[in-house]
Amino acid sequence: MATSHSPDDHSEDAAPLGGGSLHQTLPQDLLDQCAREPIRxxxxxxxxxxxxxxxxxxxxxxxxxxxxxxxxxxxxxxxxxxxxxxxxxxxxxxxxxxxxxxxxxxxxxxxxxxxxxxxxxxxxxxxxxxxxxxxxxxxxxxxxxxxxxxxxxxxxxxxxxxxxxxxxxxxxxxxxxxxxxxxxxxxxxxxxxxxxxxxxxxxxxxxxxxxxxxxxxxxxxxxxxxxxxxxxxxxxxxxxxxxxxxxxxxxxxxxxxxxxxxxxxxxxxxxxxxxxxxxxxxxxxxxxxxxxxxxxxxxxxxxxxxxxxxxxxxxxxxxxxxxxxxxxxxxxxxxxxxxxxxxxKGIETELVAHLARAAGFQTGLVDCASQWLALTNSAGAAVVTDGIVLAAGRAPPIDSILALSEWVRARNVEQIYATDSLSAEWPPGKDITTMASGVIAIPISRLHASFIFWFRPEVVETVRWGGDPRAAKATDALGRLQPRQSFESWKQVVRARAQPWRSAELLSAVDFRGAIINFVLQRAEERAQLTEELQRSNKELEAFSYSISHDLRAPFRHIAGYAELLGEEEPELKALSRHYLQGIIAAALSAGELVDDLLHFSQLGRTSLKMTRIDMAKVMIEIRRSLDVDQRRQAVEWDIGPLPAAWGDATLVRQALFNLVENAAKYSRGASPPRIKVRGQDRATDVLYSVEDNGVGFDMNYAGKLFQVFQRLHRQEDFEGTGIGLALTKRIIDRHGGTLEAKGAVGQGATFSFTLPKRPTGGNRGLT
Structure with missing residues (x-):
């Protein structure tokens, strides 16, 4: 008869049990022998x-x-x-x-x-x-x-x-x-x-x-x-x-x-x-x-x-x-x-209702972190989309989550992956057992490593076995199966395992995946519909802009021409009348320039980019020469540093740089003397260019209006222009995949900086 046992008879801090059954510690030949025994x-x-x-x-x-x-x-x-x-x-x-x-x-x-x-x-x-x-x-x-x-x-x-x-x-x-x-x-x-x-x-x-x-x-x-x-x-x-x-x-x-x-x-x-x-x-x-x-x-x-x-x-x-x-x-x-x-299900309904009002389901999940975690009774969660990780609660480091998402993607998971011992299936999981011994993953994309994860930490448990399970069976001298001899209490510390996932929690995750996919599909349909409407509106707007611009050019030329003829035919006109005629001519010419700029702006969205290497130093020499020819301008002190080459559409890039330099000359003409500094900086993936002046500057509180059509921060009477130049410049830089920024202070000048790629980027870009 077996002797009485104490819970402390035998104990051992064993290695983590992981995700496998303990009987797998038996040799395979003994397992096979058990399976072959003719018990039926x-x-x-x-x-x-x-x-x-x-x-x-x-x-x-x-x-x-x-x-x-x-x-x-x-x-x-x-x-x-x-x-x-x-x-x-x-x-x-x-x-x-x-x-x-x-x-x-x-x-x-x-x-x-x-x-x-x-x-x-x-x-x-x-x-x-x-x-x-x-x-x-x-x-x-x-x-x-x-x-x-x-x-x-x-x-x-x-x-x-x-x-x-x-x-x-x-x-x-x-x-x-x-x-x-x-x-x-x-x-x-x-x-x-x-x-x-x-x-x-x-x-x-x-x-x-x-x-x-x-x-x-x-x-x-x-x-x-x-x-x-x-x-x-x-x-x-x-x-x-x-x-x-x-x-x-x-x-x-x-x-x-x-x-x-x-x-x-x-x-x-x-x-x-x-x-x-x-x-x-x-x-x-x-x-x-x-x-x-x-x-x-x-x-x-x-x-x-x-x-x-x-x-x-x-x-x-x-x-x-x-x-x-x-x-x-x-x-x-x-x-x-x-x-x-x-x-x-109640938690899911509440969470989905919030996501429907959120700008994106990713940020919506973070905003409702408590419901997100409660959906599977988890301690941590994360969502991975396009290589971006948003996490809540006790979640592993971002690098570990990204590595885990790639590993799960390689398993071709269709609906759900779940384990209560991640490290037993994914060896790197041993480094995150305190946060993610238990994992649920649901895929939300068929093409990319995009997942929603839930995490549970390890639960360190002391298991009392009825005998040492490692000695469960053996063989005698003839190779016959022998059962274990002892049933004395044997303790083992189990690590790297989380509380097992219940069926309700797994079903909850699967249901939520369906809701998220429906949400993403709905948003995609809405975006597709909106894109279609925008494309149609853009085409109509471009056609309208082109038609208006084209049809207005002739009347403005006629107005200016007739006003000049009237002045030539009537040399005895009073000074006031001649002043009025000059005003008509100036207004007609200004309106014509505005129409030309509008036409150029509308056409920019339709033209394809002819990408090539651009010698920016040569472009700047041409721009300076064209501005120095204008005798109406005060002499400018130029400070032009090294300008590395860039990659882009030469005509459009020249137009963008010309607009910035011309603006610098215009808004600094009241300075004594006007100074314009142009610089270039070669960086890892792009080139940064800057145009700095010592002109009137602007209030940074209104910087957001600078690149909008017809938006001006100074009076038309003080500084001529149509209000389209900077908007046109921004569209050119955007189409090249670059950035355009402005910094300034009232009375202290302004600096405009933009980036261009150094090498081909794989094709033309559409408007952003």
Missing amino acids: IPGGIQPHGALALLRDQDLVLIQASANLGTVLGRTIAPYDNPTLADVVGNDTTLESDVRRWAAGGDATFLEQYQIDGRIFHITGHRTPQGLILEFEEFDESERGRSASFYQLLRDFLDTSDGLKTIADLSAGVAAEVQALTGFNRVMIYRFDEDWNGTVIAEKGDGTLPSYLDLRFPASDIPAQARDLYRLNRLRLIPTATYTPVPLVPTLCPVDGAPLDLSFAALRSVSPVHLEYMRNMGTTASLSISIVIDGQLWGLISCHHAQPRYVGPQIRAACDFLGRVVAQQVAARERAAEVDERLRL
């Missing part, structure tokens, strides 16, 4: 009953356990092809009842019959190899208890509705099964996502040690054994020291294969498991499977220090309890899941 076709049964295989069409006995005659107390010659009537005698209705069952649709058969004065429980089930009947003699010691267990079941059903939590329900059913079966210890054993099992409830009489809250590795119940528990919900082992009863003949005569005993209550179990029981200090066991939605959720595991048999009636009552518990656990889990889904 053991070739024998346990000796507390007998088994018969009947041909389904005529109920002829074709295979039986070697003890069939001994158990029934009759002489049976299986090789003489006896019928069921020959086996059980004619003083029972068993044969006729089995014939009706075989012709019907029920999967199983369970009745009591008297055979030669003795009462037997007879169960049956169908297989492709024939009809299997199992015989167990009625235990008179159960007769007195059978009347009470119905009352126990009724009492449990009456009280179970009041057990609100799964822990309370588990404790209740453990006590109920212990009262029904009389086993020394009854445990409720729940599987996790890695198929490790934890004892979440226990009822015992003190004979066997307590395993409450201990965890057992998945290798204790291999995958094929778990699948058998799922299919056959009850398994009784009255004694772990039994000798299996073989089947006669060894192979089934129907197909020459071993008889499949998957659904047989008497099926002999693995010798490894029997040794496991003995090592644990238990002689008898009863397992009742808790199956929810076709999946094995857990076990009601009963242990006894001495041999113990419970008959089919009590086992049926336990099976009933197992089904009730499964339904109630499922109902509680579904109710909790529905409540959580409704709560998270």
